[in-house]
Amino acid sequence: MGGSPEGFEYVRRADGSVIITHHGRVAAKLRGGRAAQFLAEVEDNPQLTMARWTGNYRHGNERVARQHPRNRR
Secondary structure, three states, rough: OOOOOOEEEEOOOOOOOOEEEEEHHHHEEEOHHHHHHHHHHHOOHHHHHHHHHHHHOOOOOOOHHHOHHHHHO
C-alpha cells in the first residue's frame, strides 16, 4: 500500500538533544536518553526510524477512512 517514508531530517545539537523535522516542520524534540537511543538506531534505516519515532507513518487504513461517509465531501 504505502511507500517508504521520506522528507525526514534530523539535527544533533551541541547540548545532546536531537530535533527531527518532516518537510521543514519540527516533528519531535528528543533529549537525554531518548536522544541517545534514537542516534544509536537511526543509522540502519534513517527515514523509517524517524517516521517511527515521530509517529508519522502510515497505518494501512487511510483508504478505508477516506471512504467512510463521515469523511466524504
